[in-house]
Amino acid sequence: MDGLRRFWFGFKVGAWLGWQIESNWTDPFLFAVYSVIKPLAAAAILVVMYAVVSRNAFEHPLFTYIYLGNAFYMYVGGVLQGVSWAVVEDREHYRTLRYVYITPVSFMAYLLGRGLARFVITTIAVLVLLASGVLFLHLRLDWAAVNWPLFLAGLFLGVTMLAFMGLMLAGVLMLTVHHSWFVGEAVGGALFLFSGAIFPLEVLPQWLRPVGYALPITYWLELLRRTLVGSTARAFPTFAHLETPELFALLAAMTAGVMLLGGVVFTACERYARRAGLVDRVTNY
Amino acid sequence: MRDDRVLAERVPKARSARLFFMTVIGRAYPRIIALKREKSWLAFDILLPLIGVAAYVFVYRALDAPEAYIGFVILGGAMTAFWLNVLWGMSSQLYWERESGNLVLYIMAPAPMMAILLGMALGGMTATTLRAGVILVLGSLLFGVELSVQAWLPLLAVFLLSLAALYGMGMMFASLFLLFGREAWHWVNLLQEPVYLLSGFYFPVRSLAYWVAVLASFIPLTLGLDAMRQLVIPDGERYGFLPVSVELAGLAVLSVVFIAAAKFLLDYLERLAKQEARLTESRK
Amino acid sequence: MDRQDWAIRTERLRRVYKVREPGRKGELVALDDVNLTVYRGELFGLLGPNGAGKTTLIKILTTLLAPTSGRAWVLGIDVMEAPHRIRPRINMVSGGETSGYGLLTVRENLWMFAQFYGIPSPVAHRRIRSLLEQMNMLDRMHTKLSDLSTGLRQKMNIARGFLTDPEVLFLDEPTLGLDVAAARDVRRMIRTWMAAHPGRTVLLTTHYMHEAEELCDRVAIIHGGRILACDTPTNLKRRLQREAIFQIRTGPMNGLNPQTLERLPGVRRILYRVTPTGVRLDCYLEDEAALGPLISTLTEHRVRLEALEKREPTLEDVFVHMVGHGLDEGEGTHAG
Numbered sequence: 051m052d053g054l055r056r057f058w059f060g061f062k063v064g065a066w067l068g069w070q071i072e073s074n075w076t077d078p079f080l081f082a083v084y085s086v087i088k089p090l091a092a093a094a095i096l097v098v099m100y101a102v103v104s105r106n107a108f109e110h111p112l113f114t115y116i117y118l119g120n121a122f123y124m125y126v127g128g129v130l131q132g133v134s135w136a137v138v139e140d141r142e143h144y145r146t147l148r149y150v151y152i153t154p155v156s157f158m159a160y161l162l163g164r165g166l167a168r169f170v171i172t173t174i175a176v177l178v179l180l181a182s183g184v185l186f187l188h189l190r191l192d193w194a195a196v197n198w199p200l201f202l203a204g205l206f207l208g209v210t211m212l213a214f215m216g217l218m219l220a221g222v223l224m225l226t227v228h229h230s231w232f233v234g235e236a237v238g239g240a241l242f243l244f245s246g247a248i249f250p251l252e253v254l255p256q257w258l259r260p261v262g263y264a265l266p267i268t269y270w271l272e273l274l275r276r277t278l279v280g281s282t283a284r285a286f287p288t289f290a291h292l293e294t295p296e297l298f299a300l301l302a303a304m305t306a307g308v309m310l311l312g313g314v315v316f317t318a319c320e321r322y323a324r325r326a327g328l329v330d331r332v333t334n335y
Numbered sequence: 336m337r338d339d340r341v342l343a344e345r346v347p348k349a350r351s352a353r354l355f356f357m358t359v360i361g362r363a364y365p366r367i368i369a370l371k372r373e374k375s376w377l378a379f380d381i382l383l384p385l386i387g388v389a390a391y392v393f394v395y396r397a398l399d400a401p402e403a404y405i406g407f408v409i410l411g412g413a414m415t416a417f418w419l420n421v422l423w424g425m426s427s428q429l430y431w432e433r434e435s436g437n438l439v440l441y442i443m444a445p446a447p448m449m450a451i452l453l454g455m456a457l458g459g460m461t462a463t464t465l466r467a468g469v470i471l472v473l474g475s476l477l478f479g480v481e482l483s484v485q486a487w488l489p490l491l492a493v494f495l496l497s498l499a500a501l502y503g504m505g506m507m508f509a510s511l512f513l514l515f516g517r518e519a520w521h522w523v524n525l526l527q528e529p530v531y532l533l534s535g536f537y538f539p540v541r542s543l544a545y546w547v548a549v550l551a552s553f554i555p556l557t558l559g560l561d562a563m564r565q566l567v568i569p570d571g572e573r574y575g576f577l578p579v580s581v582e583l584a585g586l587a588v589l590s591v592v593f594i595a596a597a598k599f600l601l602d603y604l605e606r607l608a609k610q611e612a613r614l615t616e617s618r619k
Numbered sequence: 620m621d622r623q624d625w626a627i628r629t630e631r632l633r634r635v636y637k638v639r640e641p642g643r644k645g646e647l648v649a650l651d652d653v654n655l656t657v658y659r660g661e662l663f664g665l666l667g668p669n670g671a672g673k674t675t676l677i678k679i680l681t682t683l684l685a686p687t688s689g690r691a692w693v694l695g696i697d698v699m700e701a702p703h704r705i706r707p708r709i710n711m712v713s714g715g716e717t718s719g720y721g722l723l724t725v726r727e728n729l730w731m732f733a734q735f736y737g738i739p740s741p742v743a744h745r746r747i748r749s750l751l752e753q754m755n756m757l758d759r760m761h762t763k764l765s766d767l768s769t770g771l772r773q774k775m776n777i778a779r780g781f782l783t784d785p786e787v788l789f790l791d792e793p794t795l796g797l798d799v800a801a802a803r804d805v806r807r808m809i810r811t812w813m814a815a816h817p818g819r820t821v822l823l824t825t826h827y828m829h830e831a832e833e834l835c836d837r838v839a840i841i842h843g844g845r846i847l848a849c850d851t852p853t854n855l856k857r858r859l860q861r862e863a864i865f866q867i868r869t870g871p872m873n874g875l876n877p878q879t880l881e882r883l884p885g886v887r888r889i890l891y892r893v894t895p896t897g898v899r900l901d902c903y904l905e906d907e908a909a910l911g912p913l914i915s916t917l918t919e920h921r922v923r924l925e926a927l928e929k930r931e932p933t934l935e936d937v938f939v940h941m942v943g944h945g946l947d948e949g950e951g952t953h954a955g
Contacts, residue, residue, distance in 0.1 A: 080518070084525055091528035095537055096394065102542045103400040112397065143434050145405055226375040227722060239387035248390065249397035331765045332435065332721045354737040361734025365720045366726065372722060436716050440779075443681050445707035446735035610687040612636055 060155035064163020131234030132168025133216025148330035208270035214312030221319030267306035352415035358450035366458025388412030399489035421505035429512035497559025503593030632689035664835035714778035714795035721765030870923030885909025
């Protein structure tokens, strides 16, 4: 099997299996509730925080900034979790990691495929959030003014970047024990602080801002905001000096860097796991 | 001593209370020893959540919110640790125990299931308390939050009763895992964010509509957090939902109800699971 | 015998599982009308192929599963009425499974389980040392479970069963997957324990005939959820004494169907096994006179005869006699 076929088969079977697992619900109603309630509740926390302090000033650009940032940030937790958690789930729960690992398909591609199902589910949640924002919270989203090609290209770049970040995390999880909480979501929660998702980077102390500027997620969220609500996004100074094409190019370059780094880190962790005999251990405690 | 005598050595029959205590210690042990053997929890359980909480602080900063709100976030962020410990360290842990084959051994042992669950919870409590403490102390220092305890005894009572009710509720959820597998796991997962919202982890619960806040009070953390904020944050009373004494009484009732309900449900669902052959069945 | 001497008793025990497969609804009868008595101090074997109902019976007796109908008592206590009174007095080990947490050492895992039975730590530690010594794994006492081989994990699991000094110990295929030496250690351990504790009872399920023959005082043969026979191994084998059993080793069968041999007069059953060196035929004949036509048929088909041996009946022969095929059917065995 050549390299491309190994990758494609690994990705395909990972995606298929991921969907089988994620959609293995006894009750479709629960599935729907689950895909909608969790993200809606998370968004509602921010909405209430905003409403309490601003006295319901939903027409202010900051609200659109926070709401959109939070909605698309769901991809961060979702994709990071989807790709990385497959390691823990296959190793500790299904006990199939060792069997998948020794097949000729690319293990890396298999994990990326496993994240695809979470991407699909997160997309449903994002759409529900956007629709709720427009319908109930005066979210300034003019569908006709959206730069769709750029939006879709940006979304694709960002999700690819996140998948490879998830791969780095998957490598780390191959070396660590099974803790009881979701590591992908925990990392996603921490990066929330630096990525300008729910407040402009200028709010952070000077010494913390470089972390935000170094994160590709920050550029990705800014690009998505600009494609969806151009003028509102430009009301915030973080990337005012960058034209949209420049922002896109930067994001593309950073994504390429993350892909390279993700591959290297994952391969290094995987090798270490093999040397230390950690590939198929069961560590739940 | 000869081998056969060692095995036959008479052991006084453990009284219920003693067996309960020994079981708690026994099941807490793996969690505690894991802290020493697997240091990665320091990053995942302390550092990342602290950073995550900070994000909500900066939202208030971006909105120019009154300083008391920063204190609300820090206190709510600290208490999040206990909620997550209940959900992921105890309730859904039975899911993993079932898959690894340990659940049947727990059921078959004379040890009460509540003691095993409590052992899991207390074992995880070391890391949880540390996480809550770090968020509280470092968060207060970093963001200049002023905390001043006005009455230690009520604060301690609120804290302990909140935990008792919370862990009782967690045990109720855990009972679902005796009958269901992945489905129960999804139900528990579903609770995480809605409880953040309804319990007012990051804002005073009275910001919600009155009746929503009343209904949310059935979640032990709602009343607990609100009372703690009133007792710890200067000016906290201004944002309080109900008087502390009422909240304290509510928590006491919730503790009793949840613990009793947990005991009933654990027994009932175990019986049902035995009839339906679900205890030993891995429902992957 | 007196009721007081019963360690286990079942009466018309029945268990039906609901089949919950997509597109297929129905019921599966795992146990049907099982009446069994095991006396205190007995090492009792349950012999049956996979799916015979052995594990279901053990689950009911260990309070993990409710019967659909019928009743069961362990140490005189009804499994449905007072499971909490049974649990401190029994233990169970399932072969092929491990127990405990990979992060803990062997000693820590065993200590933890001892706590669930209220055994004080000093006693627990003494017992752990003694058991590991008997299982030849004392040197692995401080090894993490995740670093043990599969066989050693299983041995630790077996040690867990003895740790609580149960009055009734349920061993469900305890040597499944163990290598020869480890299986021997386990069998020795069971014998030693029984000898040292005359009042203790073991219910052992296995599909290794020699294991049942070597260890058990009495054996029940279970098939399709029903107990077909229950007696001492000697008495069970005595049932076949009127039959003549021959083992014939041959070269390739050259197209000769074992069913052709079974149709010969006086031939009751032929058990056919392919071995690395050729074919083994276990021939159950009404009497020795049937051997002549059998040999003639083989030679007519130019089947090379390599060895012929008359042998005493074994438990496996009893099983074949009752069920109609060997325990290892599907693994190169054909029964007519």
